[in-house]
Amino acid sequence: GVELRYLQICSPEIQRASTLASEIAESTRTFNDNLGSLILGLGNASIDARESAPREVDIREVIEDLLEREMTEEAFSHALKSGDSSLVLEVCKRTPDVESFFSKETLSQNIVLHLIEVLASMLPTDSELCFLWLNEAILVLEPDDASITQDLSQVLNSLYHSIETLQKTSASASTSKQCKLLLRIVRSMQH
Incomplete structure (x- = not known):
């Protein structure tokens, strides 16, 4: 009885916690992917800028x-x-x-x-x-x-x-x- 009652009370909370953890993990993955793309984009932009910048005049x-x-x-x-x-x-x-x-x-x-x-x-x-x-x-x-x-x-x-x-x-x-x-x-x- 007590275990069943405990599971009935806690199960929705555990379910919500599990769902929330999955959502956080997915958000973190998306954030990291976006951050990685941004960093790569900036790196490429700085390479492009260096290549297109006029050289220092002697x-x-x-x-x-x-x-x-x-x-x-x-x-x-x-x-x-x-x-x-x-x-x-x-x-x-x-x-x-x-x-x-x-x-x-x-x-x-x-x-x-x-x-x-x-x-x-x-x-x-x-x-x-x-x-x-x-x-x-x-x-x-x-x-x-x-x-x-x-x-x-x-x-x-x-x-x-x-x-x-x-x-x-x-x-x-x-x-x-x-x-x-x-x-x-x-x-x-x-x-």
């Missing part, structure tokens, strides 16, 4: 393109912004007539000052090329320009010390002469 390619289109100031600007001194020297090397470049280009004073700063740091690497460019850059530098007054003193001091160091270590009479001349010019600009 700064050297940009500079090369600018030089080919004779946009030298823009090439210098990109080279200077890159922080890679070798790129700046490359633009210098690829600009055949330094004098006419400085006479026809209206370079911003910030670019001129930054160019002087980079050339000063590269003096030991390629002194002949740097001297050529420094001589012309200093001629177009306008020390009274408000856009460069904050950095001018530091750049000129750095240039002065770079030239002085090169002069002390150089065995070449020509280099020594160029150093003396530039030192005088820089000294006059500092006062």
Whole structure:
């Protein structure tokens, strides 16, 4: 009796619990299937996005393109912004007539000052090329320009010390002469 009565009372509850467990299992299976599809879909979407995304542009390619289109100031600007001194020297090397470049280009004073700063740091690497460019850059530098007054003193001091160091270590009479001349010019600009 008691067992039968217990089964009659509990049986519907057990039946409902069993049905509920089956429904939960089915919902979980459906959820997992949907989640798996979503993850696979996102994975494929990111692969597709990577394949269709434009590749990162190499700064050297940009500079090369600018030089080919004779946009030298823009090439210098990109080279200077890159922080890679070798790129700046490359633009210098690829600009055949330094004098006419400085006479026809209206370079911003910030670019001129930054160019002087980079050339000063590269003096030991390629002194002949740097001297050529420094001589012309200093001629177009306008020390009274408000856009460069904050950095001018530091750049000129750095240039002065770079030239002085090169002069002390150089065995070449020509280099020594160029150093003396530039030192005088820089000294006059500092006062």
